[in-house]
Structures are given as C-alpha cells and as structure tokens.
Amino acid sequence: MHLVNAIGDTMVLTPDPLPGKGQSENYMSLRQPDGSLAWSISKSHYRKFFKANILNQYYEDEWLIPCDSFRVLLDQYGSGLDCQSVFAQDHFSEYGILPFHLLVMQDRLTTAFRQKNVNRILRLSAEMGHYIGDAHVPLHTTENYNGQLTDQLGIHAFWESRLPELFADETYDFFVGKAEYIEDPKTYYWDIVLDSHILLDSVLSIEKDLSLNFPPDKQFCFEERLDATIRTQCPEYSAAFHDRMDGMVEQRMRDAIRAIGSSWFTAWVDAGQPSFRLMRASKPSTTELKEREALEAQFRKGNSKGRKHE
Numbered sequence: 001m002h003l004v005n006a007i008g009d010t011m012v013l014t015p016d017p018l019p020g021k022g023q024s025e026n027y028m029s030l031r032q033p034d035g036s037l038a039w040s041i042s043k044s045h046y047r048k049f050f051k052a053n054i055l056n057q058y059y060e061d062e063w064l065i066p067c068d069s070f071r072v073l074l075d076q077y078g079s080g081l082d083c084q085s086v087f088a089q090d091h092f093s094e095y096g097i098l099p100f101h102l103l104v105m106q107d108r109l110t111t112a113f114r115q116k117n118v119n120r121i122l123r124l125s126a127e128m129g130h131y132i133g134d135a136h137v138p139l140h141t142t143e144n145y146n147g148q149l150t151d152q153l154g155i156h157a158f159w160e161s162r163l164p165e166l167f168a169d170e171t172y173d174f175f176v177g178k179a180e181y182i183e184d185p186k187t188y189y190w191d192i193v194l195d196s197h198i199l200l201d202s203v204l205s206i207e208k209d210l211s212l213n214f215p216p217d218k219q220f221c222f223e224e225r226l227d228a229t230i231r232t233q234c235p236e237y238s239a240a241f242h243d244r245m246d247g248m249v250e251q252r253m254r255d256a257i258r259a260i261g262s263s264w265f266t267a268w269v270d271a272g273q274p275s276f277r278l279m280r281a282s283k284p285s286t287t288e289l290k291e292r293e294a295l296e297a298q299f300r301k302g303n304s305k306g307r308k309h310e
C-alpha cells in the first residue's frame with residue numbers, strides 16, 4: 001500500500017500476515033518496512049476493504065484506492081492519517097492467481113446470465129474462454145514459463161503457438177462432446193491447473209533432450225510474416241517436438257474446449273436457465289464503443305493486445 005500525503009511524500013505500508021506479539025491470528029499488521037509505523041488490523045475488516053476496493057481492479061498493474069476508503073479502514077484503529085492518494089501493488093499475482101480468478105469469473109458470468117445482460121454475457125464468456133485456455137498450458141504453471149531458467153528460451157510460444165499453427169488445422173479433432181455441469185467449480189478449476197502442472201516436466205525435459213540431439217543448425221529458421229522476417233522453430237524440428245509430445249497439445253486443446261463449454265453451461269444453469277429468446281443485445285454503451293474503436297485501431301496498426309509472452 002502506498003500512501004501519498006499532501007506534501008507528496010510517499011509512505012509504503014506492507015501487510016504482514018503473521019500475527020505479531022499478543023495478537024490473535026484474526027489480525028494482520030500493516031506497517032512501514034522500517035517498523036516506525038504499524039497498525040494491527042482485523043482480517044475481516046481488511047477482507048471487506050479488499051473486496052470493496054481492490055477485487056474489481058485485480059487485473060490492473062496498480063490499484064487505485066480512494067483515500068476515504070483507506071481512512072475508513074484505518075480510522076477504526078485511530079490513524080488520523082494525512083492522505084492525498086493511495087495506491088496498492090500486488091505481491092500475490094506475481095505467483096499466479098488464475099485458479100482464484102476463474103472462480104471470480106464464473107460468478108460474474110452467472111450474474112450476467114441472471115441479469116440477461118447479453119453484452120456482458122458475450123464479453124465475459126469470451127474472457128472466460130481466454131482464462132480457461134491459459135489454465136490448460138503447462139508452461140503457465142511455472143516460474144520457468146519461457147524456459148529462461150533452463151536455457152530453453154522460446155519454448156513457451158513453441159508449445160502453445162508454433163505447434164498448433166503447424167498442426168492443429170490439419171490434424172486435430174475438435175469435436176469434444178457435450179458440455180457437462182460443473183458441480184464443484186473450485187475443485188474443477190484447480191484440477192485443470194494441477195493437470196497442466198503434471199505435464200510440465202515432460203514439456204521441458206523432452207524439448208531439452210530434443211534440442212541436444214537435433215542438428216543445431218536445423219532448429220531455427222527464418223520465415224516471412226506480413227512484412228517482417230521472424231526467427232522461429234523450423235518445420236522439421238517442430239514436427240519432431242510434436243511427435244514426441246505424443247498428442248499432448250491436441251489433448252490440452254480438446255480439454256480446454258470442453259471446459260469452456262462446461263463453464264458457460266454451468267453459469268447458465270446456475271442462473272436459472274434463462275431463455276435466450278427473451279434476450280436482446282442492447283446498444284453498446286459509450287464506454288464499450290470507445291473500447292471497440294481503440295481495439296479496432298490497434299488491430300489495424302498490427303499491434304497485438306495482450307501479454308508479451310503469449
């Protein structure tokens with residue numbers, strides 16, 4: 001938590017989840033790193049504060065918090081703080097919050113169905129698809145997500161982009177059967193992430209083995225894309241990796257498709273199975289229109305939107 005006061009000084013507060021002396025485990029402390037200031041705050045107060053002020057902007061890099069809300073949190077503990085602005089930075093999502101976020105998204109989508117808000121249903125369904133797809137990628141479950149720690153730089157795009165680009169259209173079967181109702185979303189989404197993680201060792205070790213045994217000068221090729229020349233894994237090298245993956249990429253894609261359908265279906269069922277015939281797409285709001293225009297402009301410029309490692 002960063003507090004900026006009237007003179008522009010910034011005070012940094014870090015939460016300390018461990019109970020200090022004489023505190024029960026229902027408390028956490030919020031303190032300056034040098035220990036000069038500290039409040040012990042009830043965790044249930046903090047949870048409420050978090051839900052009201054931070055959760056809805058969780059995916060932003062920095063969370064802006066109204067001073068008043070922060071004062072309300074601290075004043076229960078007699079702070080009397082001088083505060084002009086407050087922002088917080090995340091020290092949790094560095095380690096991944098996807099399984100938690102999937103649950104939040106499932107709730108949001110259910111609510112959108114309940115409200116019969118077509119624009120929101122479409123938007124959240126698409127976002128849910130993105131997140132569930134992400135959860136099926138083994139390399140998304142490790143700090144070594146691009147092989148940077150094991151001298152396998154580029155393995156991320158190799159697995160999730162290059163292999164599908166070369167083989168999906170021609171050889172994958174995307175008919176995966178019916179969606180199923182998800183009884184227990186928490187277990188369901190955690191299982192997806194854990195299943196991805198189980199496959200991680202094979203992804204890394206097989207590519208490592210291959211890279212050591214395939215002629216080094218035949219691993220990378222240059223290809224023309226639009227107006228640019230890019231360096232990417234050669235088709236033969238990719239085919240060798242694909243063979244040794246033995247259907248893994250296809251299977252994860254199939255599982256992802258099924259999970260996405262199941263997530264949508266479950267949200268609809270949990271919302272009371274609203275009839276689609278009664279739903280009409282409303283006119284997009286001004287904000288939505290602006291977003292669309294910005295996206296369209298970016299698309300025309302050829303800048304892809306999204307995280308770099310994708």
Ligand SMILES: [Zn+2]
Pocket residue numbers: 137140156160309310
């Ligand atoms: Zn990725």
